Amino acid sequence: MQSEYPIPGNPWPREMLITVEDRPTTLLELLWIRETYALHPPGDDLPPMLELTPARAAVQLDAATRNEWENTWARIWQGAAAHACREHDPALFEQLQGTPPGSTEREALLRQLFGPDWGDEMGRGAFDDASYTAWEQTMSDAHMSTRLERLEDSPEWRAVSALTTAWRGGLTRIVTIPCRGEHTRRLTPHGLLLTAATRTDLAAYERALAPS
Template sequence: MRSSAPMPGNPWPHDMSITVDDRPHNLMELLWLREAYELQADGDDVPPLLVDTPVAVQDPAVGAGTRDEWEGAWPRIWRAALAHAGLDHDPRLFDELHTTANGSAERAELLHRIAGTSWRDEFGDTAFDHDSYATWSHQRAGAHLATMPTRLEDQPERRDLSALIPAWRAGLTKIVTIPCVSDFTRRVGENALLTTTATRENSDSYRRALSTFV
């Protein structure tokens, strides 16, 4: 969403660049895990429930002690993953990746900087080895494609450009959306905004969300 020179008749500022991440992988995994394992995570910065409720996982290996450990870790990992999701990523990191050796500490560090913090870093992959996760992920992918605007002018950022420009001038460069119910908006770092899909799809609520950045 940027042009190299002003375009006559185009209201979009030619030097304005906005990134929209509407499928933040690590955040999506954490949101699924919270509901699939019925974890209780409280706090003002904890997002609302998912629009599409996943099937609860009944795993005998996840006992009360494990659940307590997960509930204690979830808010911390969420905050770290969200902070990374809000970053404007440096494309040069991918170029650097090609100069590192497989299995090297340098490559591992670069991969972490690119991918960010995830649940799997601390607890491995086993929590996601269930049909509930595969089914939910497939359904979410279909729902995402079905709701994508087909015309440029229908994109929320184009639709609400008059509210987006002041937010960009105040430092906004990235918008992260999550498929949760109701309105939920949080500023992430110095440059990003977290909203729900419902907030972004509705002009009134999206304009309110963008105004919180100004």
């Protein structure tokens, strides 16, 4: 997100470039898994529950599998959330093109590009449940219904003063998750994770952008 042309009285600094990721696929998959399989991962700094609750999975987990999934979920979430908040080096894509399929070097580059992922460690079987297809479609429809046509209508424009201060402090990337209430975490020097509800509420967004 960047102001592309001069507007008289425009408060948005021309050089300020902010990336807003409001559909972080890996994080959405993890949030869905946690709720549809009724996981209770360990940790006291986890995101709130989803705003749109998915249906429970048709297949119930046995105790051993549940314990494994809960511990794996907590570990992957921490790594995936931090990765989503990082600036990504475009040169990695060029390097990837020159590595042979299946090579150790290619695998390392893919990890740098895409970060930790549930499917890489646990397989994609969890997503075969019908609940995932239904929830993903509902989320897609909800996302499309809230799309804005103009920069001036965006939460960033409305909070431009606080955003500019945060940008001057190093912020360049904002990642939102569709969870309830306020939840804000500065996971990298340049990236901020927060709920969509926080971003759309001006006062809450300004609190999230304020220096810690």
